Amino acid sequence: MxxxxxxxxxxxxxxxxxxxxxxxxxxxSKTALKWSNPFELLIATMLSAQCTDDRVNLVTPSLFRKYPTPKSFAKALESEVRELIKSCGLYKTKAKSIITSSQLIENKFNGQVPDSMENLLLLRGVARKTANIILSSCFKKAExxxxxxxxxxxxxxxxxxxxxxxxxxxxxxxxxxxxxxxxxxxxxxxxxxxxxxxxxxxxxxxxxxxxxxxxxxxxxQKRPFVTVKYAQSLDGKIAAKSSDSKWISNDDARVFAHRLRVDNDAILIGINTAINDDPLLDVRLVQGRNPVRVILDSNLKISVNSKIVKTAKEIPTIIFTKSKDQAKIKKLKYIDVFPLKGLQDTLEVLAKKKIKRLLVEGGGEVISSFMREKLVDTIFVVVAPIFIGNDGIPAIGNLNVTKVKASIKLNKVNEYSFADNSLFRLNLR
Ligand code: SF4
Structure with missing residues (x-):
C-alpha cells in the first residue's frame, strides 16, 4: 500500500x-475557556473534550478553589475530583488524566506546565490539540x-x-x-x-x-460537494477507439486516483463507462474504505455479470434509472435503485443518504452534463504525455459552446507532477 x-x-x-x-x-479572538495560568488552561482544555466551553467554565471555579496547583491535584482523591467534574462528561477518564498529569508535572517538570510539544504530549490525556492550545495561548509558540x-x-x-x-x-x-x-x-x-x-x-x-x-x-443547493476527476492524453482523449482507457496515466497518478476515492463518500459514473471498462470502483492502491458506487443508467443496461453487480453485496451501490423493468431490478438484489429525474435531483437524493462528497469519474458525457448544469465544485485532470488522435474518445462531451468567448472558464488552483504525468486542480470561475 x-x-x-x-x-x-x-x-x-x-x-x-x-x-x-x-x-x-x-x-x-481567543479561547472561550476561563484561565489565569497555564496549569488552569491545561485542566480546562482537558475538561473541554466532548463538552462545551460554557459547561467547563461553570465547573472550573470550584475545582481550582479546591485544587489550585499541580501539587494539590497530584495528591487528590480520584473520587473527589470525579464528583466535581461529573457534569463535563467522560469524567472518570478525565479525573484519572488530570491527577496523573499533575503528578508528572510536579515530579518531572518542577510543578510547571511544560512549554514544548514533546513534553506536553507526555502528559496523560493530552494530544496535539490540547498541546497546541497551551503552546499558543500561554507561551505564544506556534508548533x-x-x-x-x-x-x-x-x-x-x-x-x-x-x-x-x-x-x-x-x-x-x-x-x-x-x-x-x-x-x-x-x-x-x-x-x-x-x-x-x-x-x-x-x-x-x-x-x-x-x-x-x-x-x-x-x-x-443542499447537495454533495462535487469533484470531477479524469485522466486524458495531451490531445484531450480519455480512451482509444477501442474504449481502452486503462493505461493512460502512470502508477503515481493511479495512486492519486485511489486517494481521491477514499476522500469521497461516493463515486459516480455513467453506464457507458460501466459497460466499456467493467470497473470495480473500489479502493486498492491506498488504505481506506470503499466509497458508495453510483451509476447513472437511464435504460438499466448494466449487466448482471458486471463486477459492480457481482460485488454489490460487499460495496454499497446505487443505480439511478428511468427504466421500470421490475424483472431486471429484482435481479439487482443488493443494489438500491432510484428513479433518474435529473442531476440536481440525483444529488439531492445522495445528500439525503448522507453523501457529502461525490467524485464524478466519467465518462465524458456525464462530466459535461455536470458542467452544463454548473454542478461541479472542483476538477482534477491528469494529463499524460501521449497522443491518441482523432479516433480517441474525448474527455469532455458537448458543452453547447459555439464561440470561444462563451467557453467554460476555469481557474487553476494548483499543479503537481507525478513523474511524466501532470495533475491540474481547477475550479470553475
Ligand atoms: S464558509 Fe462557506 S460554507 Fe461556511 S458559511 Fe461561509 S460560505 Fe457557507
Whole structure:
C-alpha cells in the first residue's frame, strides 16, 4: 500500500485570502475557556473534550478553589475530583488524566506546565490539540494548529483537508497556512464555525467568505460537494477507439486516483463507462474504505455479470434509472435503485443518504452534463504525455459552446507532477 506524498488540497492563495478576512473579523479572538495560568488552561482544555466551553467554565471555579496547583491535584482523591467534574462528561477518564498529569508535572517538570510539544504530549490525556492550545495561548509558540470539531469542519468546507484524523488534518492545514498565522488560525476558525459556518445550518448568506468558499454552491443547493476527476492524453482523449482507457496515466497518478476515492463518500459514473471498462470502483492502491458506487443508467443496461453487480453485496451501490423493468431490478438484489429525474435531483437524493462528497469519474458525457448544469465544485485532470488522435474518445462531451468567448472558464488552483504525468486542480470561475 502506498501513501501519497503530495498534498493535493494545498491552496495557499485561498488560505491567504481567508486569513486576511478572518483577521478583520476575529483578530482578538481567543479561547472561550476561563484561565489565569497555564496549569488552569491545561485542566480546562482537558475538561473541554466532548463538552462545551460554557459547561467547563461553570465547573472550573470550584475545582481550582479546591485544587489550585499541580501539587494539590497530584495528591487528590480520584473520587473527589470525579464528583466535581461529573457534569463535563467522560469524567472518570478525565479525573484519572488530570491527577496523573499533575503528578508528572510536579515530579518531572518542577510543578510547571511544560512549554514544548514533546513534553506536553507526555502528559496523560493530552494530544496535539490540547498541546497546541497551551503552546499558543500561554507561551505564544506556534508548533502546529489545534484541530477541534469546528476546525475540522471548516478544513473540509474549504477543501484544505478531507481527512478524518485530527493529526492529518493539522498537517494539511500547516501546509496551507503561513506559519506566522498558526497562533491565530484555531481561534479564528472556531469563531467562524460557532457563529456563521455552523455544522447544521451554515449561514452562507451573511458569510464574508462566501465569494471564495469552495462549498458555497453545494451548501446552498443542499447537495454533495462535487469533484470531477479524469485522466486524458495531451490531445484531450480519455480512451482509444477501442474504449481502452486503462493505461493512460502512470502508477503515481493511479495512486492519486485511489486517494481521491477514499476522500469521497461516493463515486459516480455513467453506464457507458460501466459497460466499456467493467470497473470495480473500489479502493486498492491506498488504505481506506470503499466509497458508495453510483451509476447513472437511464435504460438499466448494466449487466448482471458486471463486477459492480457481482460485488454489490460487499460495496454499497446505487443505480439511478428511468427504466421500470421490475424483472431486471429484482435481479439487482443488493443494489438500491432510484428513479433518474435529473442531476440536481440525483444529488439531492445522495445528500439525503448522507453523501457529502461525490467524485464524478466519467465518462465524458456525464462530466459535461455536470458542467452544463454548473454542478461541479472542483476538477482534477491528469494529463499524460501521449497522443491518441482523432479516433480517441474525448474527455469532455458537448458543452453547447459555439464561440470561444462563451467557453467554460476555469481557474487553476494548483499543479503537481507525478513523474511524466501532470495533475491540474481547477475550479470553475
Ligand atoms: S460560505 Fe457557507 S460554507 Fe462557506 S464558509 Fe461561509 S458559511 Fe461556511
Amino acid at each position: 502506498e501513501e501519497m506524498k503530495t498534498n493535493i488540497y494545498e491552496d495557499k492563495k485561498l488560505a491567504a485570502k481567508m486569513i486576511v478576512r478572518l483577521k478583520k473579523h476575529y483578530n482578538d 502546529g494548529i489545534a484541530v477541534d470539531t469546528h476546525v475540522a469542519r471548516l478544513a473540509k468546507r474549504f477543501f484544505f483537508s478531507l481527512k478524518e484524523e485530527p493529526n492529518k488534518i493539522e498537517q494539511d492545514l500547516m501546509d496551507v497556512f503561513d506559519k506566522k498565522d498558526w497562533l491565530k488560525v484555531n481561534y479564528m476558525l472556531v469563531e467562524h464555525g460557532r457563529h456563521i459556518c455552523k455544522a447544521i445550518k451554515p449561514e452562507c448568506a451573511q458569510c464574508f467568505l462566501r465569494d471564495c468558499c469552495p462549498s458555497f454552491n453545494a451548501v446552498q
